[in-house]
Amino acid sequence: MFTGIVEEVGEIVDVRQSEELVVLTVRGPAVSQDAAHGDSIAVNGCCLTVIDDEGASGELFRLELVPETLKRTSLGAVTAGSKVNLERAVPAGGRLGGHIVQGHVDGVGVLVSRTPGERSDEVRFSLPGELSRYVVEKGSIAVDGVSLTVAATDGETFSVALIPTTLADTTLGMRKPGDTVNLEVDVVAKYVERLAAGYLGGSGGEARIQ
Structure with a gap:
């Protein structure tokens, strides 16, 4: 779950087609500091899962976009250099600064x-x-x-x-x-x-x- 309080504006570093998936490499120093495989990060309001990284480290992390995500969101149009809003999932007991946001784009x-x-x-x-x-x-x-x-x-x-x-x-x-x-x-x-x-x-x- 998210709250709609953006932690930082990140940048798309790379967009790569991998079979039916699109793999995004994103630069986000704040949200990547404790990001691990399987964690959820909202990118422009879309809940995505961090995947194991080969080559990206430090302030970079990678995410996969499935066809459903590409069809229902605007993320299919992002390119290298695009700026995106980033927010980590709110921890249990964290402040609900905005409102209940699922990261499921309607x-x-x-x-x-x-x-x-x-x-x-x-x-x-x-x-x-x-x-x-x-x-x-x-x-x-x-x-x-x-x-x-x-x-x-x-x-x-x-x-x-x-x-x-x-x-x-x-x-x-x-x-x-x-x-x-x-x-x-x-x-x-x-x-x-x-x-x-x-x-x-x-x-x-x-x-x-x-």
């Missing part, structure tokens, strides 16, 4: 517009239709692994306000209109929907009166 959005302010930016993203019901004003959403609060939504897009720390310490400060981002909606909303399904006349139907 969909890919596009940065539609950004309005710079004196110290903060208002940024609007497209929202895949199947995710719109989980996104509510003042609710939580992870964008490229960054825990954010939804400022407004119209069902097709949503906007967030990026504070100076977020602009400086994550890749969201570098993003421009047209860039794709990984989205993970609040898992609590999905569980509530699932549990409530037994009381509804159908998906989105009226509640049954027992």
Whole structure:
């Protein structure tokens, strides 16, 4: 589990095709200091597993992308030199600084517009239709692994306000209109929907009166 509090902005050093897999070599001095084979690290909000390293050491670590990950996230588009948000899995007893983030990407959005302010930016993203019901004003959403609060939504897009720390310490400060981002909606909303399904006349139907 993650919290959506990015520890550092890392860099993709190498992208290599290995049969059906894509192997990424990532530079991340902070998150690699105690990374071991089998550990989980979120890369742009996608939970990936560290693999044994032959040749990469110190501040470098390697990860494998399976076809499902390539299909459902924006990571298939990264190249050597791409900047990525990195976060290690939160330890038991660690602080939940953002919100509960699984690292399971629900969909890919596009940065539609950004309005710079004196110290903060208002940024609007497209929202895949199947995710719109989980996104509510003042609710939580992870964008490229960054825990954010939804400022407004119209069902097709949503906007967030990026504070100076977020602009400086994550890749969201570098993003421009047209860039794709990984989205993970609040898992609590999905569980509530699932549990409530037994009381509804159908998906989105009226509640049954027992």
